Amino acid sequence: MRDRHRVAWLIVLAITTGAGAFVAGQGSSVSYDLVVRGGRVIDPETGLDAVRDVGITGGRIAAISEQPLAGRSTLDANGLVVSPGFIDLHSHVNDDATYRLAALDGVTTALELEMGVPDVAAFYERRNGRALINYGTAASHAWSRYAAYGGPPIDGALMPPSSKATDTPLGHGQWRALRRHLEQGLAEGGLAVGMGLVYTPGATRNEVVDVFRVAAAHHVPVFVHTRSSGRTEPGSSIESVNEVIGAAAISGAALHLVHINSSCLADAPECLRMIGGARAHGLDVTVEAYPYVAGMTDLKSAFFNPGWQQRVGITEHEIAIPETGERLTPASFARYRAQPAPRLVLIYMNPQAVVDAVIRDPQTMIATDAVMQDGKGHPRAAGTFARVLARYVRTERMLPLIEAVRKMSLMPAQRLETMLPEARRKGRLQVGADADIDVFDLASVSDRATYTAPAEPSVGFRFVLVNGTLVVRDGRVLDARPGRALRRQEGE
Numbered sequence: 001m002r003d004r005h006r007v008a009w010l011i012v013l014a015i016t017t018g019a020g021a022f023v024a025g026q027g028s029s030v031s032y033d034l035v036v037r038g039g040r041v042i043d044p045e046t047g048l049d050a051v052r053d054v055g056i057t058g059g060r061i062a063a064i065s066e067q068p069l070a071g072r073s074t075l076d077a078n079g080l081v082v083s084p085g086f087i088d089l090h091s092h093v094n095d096d097a098t099y100r101l102a103a104l105d106g107v108t109t110a111l112e113l114e115m116g117v118p119d120v121a122a123f124y125e126r127r128n129g130r131a132l133i134n135y136g137t138a139a140s141h142a143w144s145r146y147a148a149y150g151g152p153p154i155d156g157a158l159m160p161p162s163s164k165a166t167d168t169p170l171g172h173g174q175w176r177a178l179r180r181h182l183e184q185g186l187a188e189g190g191l192a193v194g195m196g197l198v199y200t201p202g203a204t205r206n207e208v209v210d211v212f213r214v215a216a217a218h219h220v221p222v223f224v225h226t227r228s229s230g231r232t233e234p235g236s237s238i239e240s241v242n243e244v245i246g247a248a249a250i251s252g253a254a255l256h257l258v259h260i261n262s263s264c265l266a267d268a269p270e271c272l273r274m275i276g277g278a279r280a281h282g283l284d285v286t287v288e289a290y291p292y293v294a295g296m297t298d299l300k301s302a303f304f305n306p307g308w309q310q311r312v313g314i315t316e317h318e319i320a321i322p323e324t325g326e327r328l329t330p331a332s333f334a335r336y337r338a339q340p341a342p343r344l345v346l347i348y349m350n351p352q353a354v355v356d357a358v359i360r361d362p363q364t365m366i367a368t369d370a371v372m373q374d375g376k377g378h379p380r381a382a383g384t385f386a387r388v389l390a391r392y393v394r395t396e397r398m399l400p401l402i403e404a405v406r407k408m409s410l411m412p413a414q415r416l417e418t419m420l421p422e423a424r425r426k427g428r429l430q431v432g433a434d435a436d437i438d439v440f441d442l443a444s445v446s447d448r449a450t451y452t453a454p455a456e457p458s459v460g461f462r463f464v465l466v467n468g469t470l471v472v473r474d475g476r477v478l479d480a481r482p483g484r485a486l487r488r489q490e491g492e
Contacts, residue, residue, distance in 0.1 A: 032071040033057045034468065039077025039439060043084070043429040044406035054082060056435040059468035059482075064431060075463050075470075077439050083405045084429045085436030085464065086385045087412035089223070090114050090258055090288060090367035092158050093381070094123075097455075098372050099132040100477045101382040104457040105447075106408075107368075108436035108466045109134035109426065111486065113223040114258045114369070115159050116140025116194030118147070120185040124485050131483030133466050134436070138194035138223055139185025141178075141211055142166070145200055148177035156373065157342055159199045162302040168202040175207070182214055189487035191419060192220045192256070197227040197240070199302050205243065212244075212251035220419045220488070221254035221284070222247075226263045229349075230313040237264040241271045245278050245285060254284035254418055259369050261350055261358045262295040265313070268358050275363060286415050288367040289358045291387050293350045294451060296322070296371050296378040299336055299343040312349065320346040323376055325452055344371060346378070346451060359388065360398050365411035372455060379454040383447025386458035390446045401442065419488055435468035 032055035041052040041064060048064075055063035055071060063069055085108025091098065094112055102110050116138035117123045123137045142159050149165035160166050170178060182193065193215040197203060215222045226240035233239065241257065241264065248255040257263065257275065264271035278285045297303050299319075309315055316328040321336075322344060328336070336343050358364055366388055370381035385408055392399045399407075413427025425434040438461060445460025464472035469482035 030055075030063070030070065032062055032069060033073070035069045035071030035074045036077050036082055036437065036439060036463075037068070037074050039080045039082035041082045041429055042402055042405050044402055044410040045428050046430065047402070048429070049402055052082075054429070054437070056465070056468045059435055060425070061429065061431055061433050061435050064429070075439065077463075079441070080439050080462055081401070081442050082429065083438045083440070084409035084427050084433070085109065085438050085466065086366075086408040087111075087416075087427055088368050088370065088384075089256070089365070089412050089415065091370040091381075093370065093372050093377070094127075094135060096132065097375075098370060098381060099483070101372065101455065101457055102370070103133055103464050103466075103471050103477055104461060104475070105382060105385045106438040106440065106458075106461050106464060107133060107385060108438070108464065109136075109486065110370070111135065111191065112137040112194070113192050113256070114138075114194050114225055115142060115196050115199075116185065116190065118143040118153070120188040120190045124189055124487060127483070128485065130481055132471055132477070132481060133483045134486055135483055136189075136191050136486035138192040139182050139188075139190030141182065141193055141195040141203075142200050144178045144181035144185070145170070145203070147181045148174040158298060158371065159196055159301055161298075161300045161342075162305055166200045166202060166302045167305065169204050170202070170207060175210070179214060182211070183218070186218050186220065186488070187490055189485070189489070190220070191416070191486060191488050193222045195222055196225040198225050201227070201302050201305060208243065209247050209250055212247040212253040216251045216253035218490070221256050221415070223256045223258060225258050228311050229263055229265050230311055231267065232310055232313065235311050237267045237271060238274070241274055245274065245283065248278075248283055248285060255286070256415060257285070257287045258367070259289055259295070260287050260364065261289045261355050262347075265350060266354060268354050272358065272361050272363060279363070284418070286365065286411075287363055288365045289355070290367060290369050290380045290384055291355060291359050291391065292378070292380050293348065293352055293355055294320075294378075295347045295349065296344055296369075297347065299333075299345045304337065314347070314349050318348045320348065320451070322346050322378070322451055322454065344373070344377060356396075356398065359392055362403075364407065365415070366408045367412070375455040377454050379447070379449030379451060379456075382449035382455055383458050386445050386460060387447040389440070389442065389460075394442060394445075416486070420486060423486070435465055437463075437465040439463040
């Protein structure tokens with residue numbers, strides 16, 4: 001069925017964009033809700049890279065034409081790039097402020113698939129009819145573990161703090177409670193199982209395999225932050241990647257490895273070779289990265305349990321307070337970690353050459369790992385996609401434009417298709433696709449967010465459309481709420 005739909009779309013696209021016969025809009029007898037006029041249209045699936053008009057009706061792309069189209073409204077895209085909207089599979093703080101920054105960075109869909117959320121139903125209900133961009137979440141292994149231990153709600157926490165719920169192996173009754181909570185999240189629409197193993201060191205290898213089996217039974221992938229980083233054995237990056245590839249092979253569940261640059265550090269190239277080998281032997285394994293040398297996490301999490309220096313191969317000096325740039329010492333580390341509230345910190349642990357190699361790798365899609373609360377956080381929440389365009393396409397010429405667009409739109413959509421049929425309408429600029437569209441100036445698009453000013457919005461995105469509705473015009477966010485839920489139905 002999937003192939004028949006795709007072939008049909010491609011046939012229509014060929015008819016409406018080919019040099020020969022032209023169907024829709026040649027005369028002005030057909031009028032569209034909106035026409036994006038005269039831009040350089042990029043579709044990474046078909047390879048289209050040419051000046052075209054794009055006609056939009058009912059929130060979907062209705063025509064792509066060499067000839068002028070007529071519309072009730074038009075957007076002038078002359079000299080600009082018109083691409084599918086970017087899909088961020090890994091965004092943590094999904095509030096209005098983060099969505100605004102994301103839209104100004106070309107993001108039309110932002111999903112929390114690494115950690116998931118404590119309450120899937122509540123996540124969707126809070127955003128229903130009130131979201132600037134498309135949204136969705138995973139069911140959470142870490143929060144299900146926390147619930148199995150009877151943990152109370154924690155406002156503003158991205159993951160459970162280090163505690164018995166994260167650090168100890170489960171008993172039989174706790175495993176049953178975890179599984180019930182996890183399956184409830186999937187029944188409520190969770191798109192995947194989110195698994196942050198570095199934040200749940202008490203999870204045994206057997207527990208990991210069992211969670212993968214739950215995902216396989218529900219036909220969803222597992223999004224994994226691997227157990228540990230570095231070269232120290234046991235607990236190296238290589239071992240950690242091997243663990244989850246093995247769990248995927250045993251269970252039959254699809255696997256997505258998050259931010260391979262910060263999970264594998266200097267061994268990221270070898271980890272990518274492992275992923276390539278798994279794919280070559282038939283496993284469904286995908287991978288993402290973000291284009292920054294520093295990561296970010298909560299100082300209160302199990303990542304910083306005793307022995308972290310040896311496990312990761314860094315010291316307190318590589319940890320910084322983002323608002324001030326203060327580098328920590330053993331004394332200040334202990335002081336901040338003892339404070340009751342969550343404490344986001346930057347971790348400098350990745351050389352630029354490794355990051356560049358990972359971003360260039362054809363297997364790697366782009367995702368932000370967005371963390372932003374009250375204007376504090378990591379610049380990747382505001383600048384990831386513009387940074388890829390500015391650095392890797394325009395300045396350093398490490399990626400062709402169509403390849404960069406593929407990594408930011410089509411590849412994430414293809415990852416989603418395995419559990420969400422409507423994702424076939426995402427990440428593409430084709431007739432029948434959802435009108436999630438970016439219009440940007442390749443000559444000026446740029447990230448402005450820095451580690452000390454992480455909430456500075458990107459520039460260069462002239463127009464951004466979500467489901468055919470403008471959410472950004474001339475670089476300004478509009479008062480619109482066209483975002484829709486990407487939400488799985490059991491049995492799909």
